[in-house]
Amino acid sequence: MSSFVQDEMLIGPDELILITGASGFIGARVVLRLLERGFRNLRCLVRPPSKEKFKRALGANAERVSIFPGNLLSREDCTSLAKDAVAVIHLAAGRGEKSYPDAFMNSVVTTRNLLDACVANGVCRRFVNISSFAVYDNGHKNTGKLLDESCPLEERPDARGEAYCFAKTKQEQVVAEYRDRYGLSVVTLRPGIVYGPGNLAISGRVGIDTFGVFLHMGGSNRIPLTYVDNCAEAIVLSAIRPIDGSEAFNVVDDNLPSSRQFLQRYKRQVKQFRSVYLPKPVSYAFCYLWESYSAWSHGQLPNAFNRNRWNSLWKKTEYSNAKLKQRLGWTPLVSTEEGMSRYFAACREKMHA
Amino acid sequence: MLKVAIVGCGKIADSHAWQIRRIPGCGIVAACDREAMMAAQFCERFDVRAQYTDVETMIRETAPDVVHITTPPESHYPLAVQCLEAGCHVYVEKPFTLHYIETERLIELATKLGLKITAGHDDQFSHVARRMRKAIASGYLGDRPVHMESYYCYELSNTGYSGAMLGDKKHWVRRLPGKLLHNIISHGIARIAEHMTSANPTVIAHGFISPVLKNLGEDEIIDELRVIIAEESGTTAYFTFSSKMRPGLHSFTIYGDEGGLALDQDQEILIRLRGKRHKSYAEKFVPPVSFARQHISNLRTNMGLFLKRDFQMKAGMHYLISSFYRAIQMSEPVPIPYQEILRTSRIMESVFDQLRAQAEQRQAPVQEPAHV
Numbered sequence: 001m002s003s004f005v006q007d008e009m010l011i012g013p014d015e016l017i018l019i020t021g022a023s024g025f026i027g028a029r030v031v032l033r034l035l036e037r038g039f040r041n042l043r044c045l046v047r048p049p050s051k052e053k054f055k056r057a058l059g060a061n062a063e064r065v066s067i068f069p070g071n072l073l074s075r076e077d078c079t080s081l082a083k084d085a086v087a088v089i090h091l092a093a094g095r096g097e098k099s100y101p102d103a104f105m106n107s108v109v110t111t112r113n114l115l116d117a118c119v120a121n122g123v124c125r126r127f128v129n130i131s132s133f134a135v136y137d138n139g140h141k142n143t144g145k146l147l148d149e150s151c152p153l154e155e156r157p158d159a160r161g162e163a164y165c166f167a168k169t170k171q172e173q174v175v176a177e178y179r180d181r182y183g184l185s186v187v188t189l190r191p192g193i194v195y196g197p198g199n200l201a202i203s204g205r206v207g208i209d210t211f212g213v214f215l216h217m218g219g220s221n222r223i224p225l226t227y228v229d230n231c232a233e234a235i236v237l238s239a240i241r242p243i244d245g246s247e248a249f250n251v252v253d254d255n256l257p258s259s260r261q262f263l264q265r266y267k268r269q270v271k272q273f274r275s276v277y278l279p280k281p282v283s284y285a286f287c288y289l290w291e292s293y294s295a296w297s298h299g300q301l302p303n304a305f306n307r308n309r310w311n312s313l314w315k316k317t318e319y320s321n322a323k324l325k326q327r328l329g330w331t332p333l334v335s336t337e338e339g340m341s342r343y344f345a346a347c348r349e350k351m352h353a
Numbered sequence: 354m355l356k357v358a359i360v361g362c363g364k365i366a367d368s369h370a371w372q373i374r375r376i377p378g379c380g381i382v383a384a385c386d387r388e389a390m391m392a393a394q395f396c397e398r399f400d401v402r403a404q405y406t407d408v409e410t411m412i413r414e415t416a417p418d419v420v421h422i423t424t425p426p427e428s429h430y431p432l433a434v435q436c437l438e439a440g441c442h443v444y445v446e447k448p449f450t451l452h453y454i455e456t457e458r459l460i461e462l463a464t465k466l467g468l469k470i471t472a473g474h475d476d477q478f479s480h481v482a483r484r485m486r487k488a489i490a491s492g493y494l495g496d497r498p499v500h501m502e503s504y505y506c507y508e509l510s511n512t513g514y515s516g517a518m519l520g521d522k523k524h525w526v527r528r529l530p531g532k533l534l535h536n537i538i539s540h541g542i543a544r545i546a547e548h549m550t551s552a553n554p555t556v557i558a559h560g561f562i563s564p565v566l567k568n569l570g571e572d573e574i575i576d577e578l579r580v581i582i583a584e585e586s587g588t589t590a591y592f593t594f595s596s597k598m599r600p601g602l603h604s605f606t607i608y609g610d611e612g613g614l615a616l617d618q619d620q621e622i623l624i625r626l627r628g629k630r631h632k633s634y635a636e637k638f639v640p641p642v643s644f645a646r647q648h649i650s651n652l653r654t655n656m657g658l659f660l661k662r663d664f665q666m667k668a669g670m671h672y673l674i675s676s677f678y679r680a681i682q683m684s685e686p687v688p689i690p691y692q693e694i695l696r697t698s699r700i701m702e703s704v705f706d707q708l709r710a711q712a713e714q715r716q717a718p719v720q721e722p723a724h725v
Contacts, residue, residue, distance in 0.1 A: 049520040049569070071521060099364040104394045112390060158398045170394065297662040298375050 192224025218259020494609025
């Protein structure tokens, strides 16, 4: 049974909501969803070079929000940003960083600065921390089992060979520390693969093209997709719905396709290319050998493929959005079928451009 | 055991830590960063026991033999002075200092205190760079270098370091006298400085902002640079920095009066350029065969190094750090002669002075010609 009351809101329409990373792929959709829901006092942090892009993304709505070009590494900027904000949606993160220190600085140090400012501000009623599936340790359960919010987080995120995983796991730890120390109401959202026009790359969960040919690793695995508008809706609900204490939610859509189905449709609807399917034992052996060689050669090859990463990306796993639906009343705005059609259309458009 | 400390736990500190871990007889005993979280993440990943936010406390409590300074360049000089005065040998990441006078003072201080110091010009110690040095020492070029060409390119993108720098008008790179160039060109200039002898060569520099950056609204980051360097002995050099040129070269060619050597840093290839011509049509047919043979030989060498697990991306840094530690422990000469560090610093300062003057000239109001 649903445990929320449909019209109950934690935040009033005129109360200030801060959105960091507002100009990003998800951020702009979150801002639009908030405006659609009648929230009128939005402060949007954007990186200075992204300001114009953000205005274009919002169109006429750009006039309805307050745009704050700034940097979360600056404590002064954080203080100004957090002032009077009753809800914070923290989307900004160091994505695409290959260096651990850079990813850490742009995800963890920035989050700490923002949390300090929120605590000092003293009026923050909800802090929404956008995390990722990357933080889960998927190695301790059998193949094909459900990955839900009760699953353990990575204990050795540095061993994944992915700076993003390390930074996101540490970010969650910092947020949890502030939640416990200062009693902040924190909602952590862990989206799967957020896709849609604006993010057209094929997820690594489907396969990789590092070696010149596309290695299809996912096979019959479900791909934890969430269409960007669905993800934005989940983020908005997590900011405005009352929840007792703090919670974490996974964000995935319904009727998830398998990796094979996704790839077949991509090839049919976007472009044909050669791919080689690596069965699970082969891809696992590949990761194991790579990991061993990396250690033996003192990092001559970086530890980019390893068993932790295999467990996270390519182990057969099931996903659930039951908690999100039950506790926040979330339902996907766009069906997976429709979302994939839009995504493939955007891919085709980009290719022809 | 040689006790090592790291000051500054950003991206390049990771490279240092990876290489230090491969050197027997030494260990990282402490790491320091003004941002405690950065020191903590470094210590966690590299299993370092002591983390600090203050250099003085770190040195007092852990007494390192050598300190690696891997902070942004503005703090290199004061930190190096502090470490030297505390009795530590110092490895300073590139660029060594912001100003020539600081380079001079650091070297004087180290010498006076009987300590050793080096600059992070690790590209000069990659396998291919060492092979080039050996060929030059064997007399392949002839008497002395006649001319050099050094290319050092950098691809600017909207992500990572360059994205952050372009998007932030207060970024620390913008505070450097040579801005972006200051943080990048040391490797390419140091290659030239190695083969010169004059303390103060003549430098003519021309820099400009590429159209791509101008279109992004950039008005202070110079990303295209051409330099002519000459010394009285007759040795000359061209240096090129470009953010737009493709391929983005990191290469160095040196010509003597008997032959030349061409080094490609990215591909780790060294090609010998024969000084004498073949007779008649042989000049059209023999050199391609000779070059093909040399390329195959480079391939064999690189594969051999890879199989021996000695072909890390930062193999040059490993060699430089090992050599520096040997210089400290066994009183061997420092891997980079101090004159070379000084010359690099002098050339860079001269380049940045000229670029600044050019920028001022561009900004100065145009004077109306006087009417008679």
